[in-house]
Amino acid sequence: MKQVRIVAVGRIKTPHWLAAIDFYRKRIATPMRLDEKVVKDADPSLPMAKRLEKEAERLEALCRFGEETVVCLDERGKNMTSPAFAAWLTTLWDADRPPVFIIGGAFGIGPSLKAKTTHSLSFGAMTLPHELARVVLYEQLYRAESILSGSGYHHE
Template identity: 55%
Template sequence: MRVTILAVGRLRAGPEREMLDDFLTRFDRTGRSLGLGPASVVEVEAKPGAGMAAEGALLQARVPKDGWLCCLDERGDLLTSPTFAGRLDRWKMERREAVFVIGGADGIDPSVTGRADLLLSLGPMVWPHMLVRVMLAEQLYRAATILAGTPYHRS
């Protein structure tokens, strides 16, 4: 199952980019034998002052009609890492792609969240959108290691 992180805004070179690339490479390597991956990042440009609806239209244009759609939202479901891994394992049996949407500074437009199969929270706090990419990539890698039975995740 292909995995896409669909995010508003551009991530420039720096420590966040290095960590994101590292975790996605690890995910691809670990997930390949499990039927997970490859993982990619698709960025849509945030237009200053355009608002959530404009960002929502850009996101909608990039969401496949037949894939799983998960929107990251602080009001979403809180899942443990093993539960998240189980969800990915189940999803890969049903569809060929999973898309994880990370919105802009104002969040994700309801036109996108209304289509979501899952609203996922990384906690009740609000995180910088660039850091959320890294946190999500790490959880994808962690999920692959849980499914592979490797010792990365300790519970």
Template identity: 50%
Template sequence: MRITIAGIGRIKAGADRDLLARYLDRARKSGPALGFSGPDIIELAESRASRAQDRKQAEAEALLAALPERCVLVALDERGKTMPSPDFAARIGRWRDDGVSDLAFVIGGADGHGEALLARADLKLSFGAMTWPHQLVRILLAEQVYRAISILAGHPYHRS
């Protein structure tokens, strides 16, 4: 199963990009033995539209166009479901076991996701009620994907 993380905005060189690269590298090294490839990263420019609703719509269209058509789509959204890491790992494992070929996580811009993207999402996932910068969400998500792969590989989970 190919994993993609797509987001609005770019992470500049520096500590944030280095930390993201660290978790992506760990996931990419551990994943193939369990049937995972990636995570691949797609970074898209923020919309220049003046109205928030127009920005969300344009960014949603760009994100949807950048993803495989039949992917399982997980939208990171503040109103989404929260779940502990073992449940997150189990969900990813079920999708893999069910034969899903592409799993995509999407991170919206400053205004959030457009309705078209939220309607298309198979799961809306939240990292809590607080607002997080998209750069940090990308790092948190990469770490959780790596953690999920580790849990699925049978590595001891410190909370079990």
């Protein structure tokens, strides 16, 4: 079975983001085993660099670097089309190196963790709120599955 893990900072609190994630998660559930772990945001009174460091430690503890392809979501990462993303996921699954996508908090992903990741992926040059980035990731996973299965959701 195809596996994908998502490791993110902060639980989603806004109802419309929760609804959007639930919408795509339900559609992904059958063709793909999806696991999401959430770590607590660091103390907001800490300086930004210290917050990033604390959150990076929490995220890193949930990654299996020797077994998975660790991918951080970052606006400076690689851009892919949806069909290229679907093809890339297939190569990871075929190589038995399932992806784990890391989504940072309000300030992104700490540099120590970024340096350890296998890949960096961007959904565009603009900065997205981390909650919206999670929605976009779920939608793109659903889209990738629809491309691979030929369901017709994706149009070229």
